[in-house]
Amino acid sequence: MCGIAVVHDLTGPAPSPERLARTRGIGEAMLAEIHHRGPDGSGTRQVGATWLGHTRLAIVDLDGGEQPLRSADGERWVVANGEIYNHVALRTRLGGDFRTGSDSEVVLRVVERLGTDGIHDMRGMYAWAVADRSGDVVLARDPLGVKPLYWARVEDRVLAASELRAFPADVRPQVEEFPPGHYWTAGDGLVAFVDLRTDPLGVEAPPLPAYPTRDQARTAIEETLVTAVQERTMADVPVGVFLSGGLDSSIVAAILARLAAPGVPVHSFAAGTAGSGDLAAARVVAEHLGLVHHERVYTDDDVVEVLPEVVRSIESYEPSLVRSAVPNYLVAELAARHVKVVLTGEGADELFAGYHHFREMDVAELQDALADGIDTLHHLNLQRCDRVTMAHGLEARVPFLSRDLLAVAGRIPMEWKLLGEDGQEQAQEKALLREAFAGWLPESILWRRKEQFGDGSGTADVMSRQAERLVPEADWRDERIEGLPPARTREELGYQRIFAGVLAGVRAEQVLGRFATA
The missing domain is CATH 3.40.50.620 (HUPs)
Structure with missing residues (x-):
């Protein structure tokens, strides 16, 4: 379990030094906001057009699992939040030498050997980014959204991070939730890799019959x-x-x-x-x-x-x-x-x-x-x-x-x-x-x-x-907080005040989805 921050430059595989410096500054500020997600260490890496940041909670391969983690040939790097529970089975299937015991290295090998078609084979909770030196990047999130991921496009850059608070205040109104069960590349855009309603195992086989007893x-x-x-x-x-x-x-x-x-x-x-x-x-x-x-x-x-x-x-x-x-x-x-x-x-x-x-x-x-x-x-x-x-x-x-x-x-x-x-x-x-x-x-x-x-x-x-301690005003129903729906209760207004104070600019639909106006 960790926190990730990603800044991908859309202008090309070799951004200018000035753009790289700006990208790094944005990324490091984002990573600092989610340090609590990984108190055991942090790391950053510029890979082609993509800056990767990671803050680590060490759980699997305590010594060898530091991130960003590179592929054997050094062409790809990954930052990952979560766990791939079937990583041992995937290692056996994919073969070859692995440098670490980290389940995150398996993410690299899947992308390297199977491409985005292999993402549906991963079983676990995850949000990750794999960047390569040619300028490409893949973002992905697990099918249920157990692990969080948010993103925004700003000034020819794609920003992604584990929590809303990571994004600069002036960017927050543009932030969206990265949808569960999807991956994104600059070339393919946003692509679903599993449908939990019709095919939760991702095997594209006919559905099994109902249990008879x-x-x-x-x-x-x-x-x-x-x-x-x-x-x-x-x-x-x-x-x-x-x-x-x-x-x-x-x-x-x-x-x-x-x-x-x-x-x-x-x-x-x-x-x-x-x-x-x-x-x-x-x-x-x-x-x-x-x-x-x-x-x-x-x-x-x-x-x-x-x-x-x-x-x-x-x-x-x-x-x-x-x-x-x-x-x-x-x-x-x-x-x-x-x-x-x-x-x-x-x-x-x-x-x-x-x-x-x-x-x-x-x-x-x-x-x-x-x-x-x-x-x-x-x-x-x-x-x-x-x-x-x-x-x-x-x-x-x-x-x-x-x-x-x-x-x-x-x-x-x-x-x-x-x-x-x-x-x-x-x-x-x-x-x-x-x-x-x-x-x-x-x-x-x-x-x-x-x-x-x-x-x-x-x-x-x-x-x-x-x-009443949260909102003592008798006329509390008249208060409106920009970007949020009218509070239904005094208690809710109290929470909205706290929320607006610490996450200025975040809109209702970013935190409550389609329940925002329910």
Whole structure:
């Protein structure tokens, strides 16, 4: 996990010394703004018409993985943020000598041997740039947008970086999100390399049939998620788990505990207000699994103190996102003292219909809602997850969003994702997922009703109590902040004020996508 900054000159493969100096100045200023993403080191390189910058959180190949990383012949260089989980298999397939054990070197070899056609073969979470001395550059982002990437075209240059804050204030109004599942070159423009709705594995094969029985579906869910968790333990540093006490994070924790080598402790981390349901449930899970458990119990004052930095970190002002980000931010701060990598339960609700508002939907409506939920995760939960962890130099991995598990979820008849097989009101959400992991967790946890993270941690109550402190004016509805939609609540206006103060010039659609005016 790292941060990247890229400045590509579109005027030709050999820009003038004056343009190179200007490019370098822009890039170095951008990289300085995202140093928190990689506290273990940084590096820069001018490669042809492209300046590459990288700030590193060392996780794989601690000694040999410094970036920018060059190809064996020195013609190409890469900066990458994220992980390529199948890099060992790709090494075997591509052959030849590798200079390092870094998964980022595999990105170089894929581009060198397979070109952009090979990008869909990479399994992982990533945003990267490969530049060569001839003047070409390739930008790419993973299909789900687990790793962030933004870009803008300014004065015959293309700028790209991991976070909005990296861009100069006068450039921010022109910044756009680089779309997930796409690559870009100056010659080809923006090209999609995978369609998650129709072909999540990227193999262009006929879709597999729906599972004929619930037993087969349960087995596939269990086996595929176990594999996804195992892949995401790839690291040369300790791996822990965020544990809210809800179903999804508890399943991930249970799998991680079973995969751990004998005698190797698994650290879990939870946060909430005193007496919150999440803390109590997390303790039950941790004790059952024999985890080394850590808690952050926080107060109203703690929430108010970190709010400005939380809004700055997540680069959003959407109230539900801010509410859930506060406990995430505080638990990430705690976890970073003990580990460099954590697994989380993000994505399970979008795959298995876990949200309360799905209760009123029929099969067709639910199918559309789940597909839309996957498409927009990068604007919401994944954006929060990335930013609050990287604010503390911590890498978060999301096993539920394995492309293989997406393919499994796509083969489950939609009727089985309703609230029980018959869709009755009293039925439990995500029943099939719960059934798949029967015996892995205490029954009280396996069948615990879902709470929104901000509610279960106690944060929602704290935030509502603090709304008047954020915006004491009685006539708050009259205030408008340029570039942002009218605030729907006093609380939201408070967050908008913080947001505008630290990210001047950023427009609503840059942080909330199509939800900006909802």
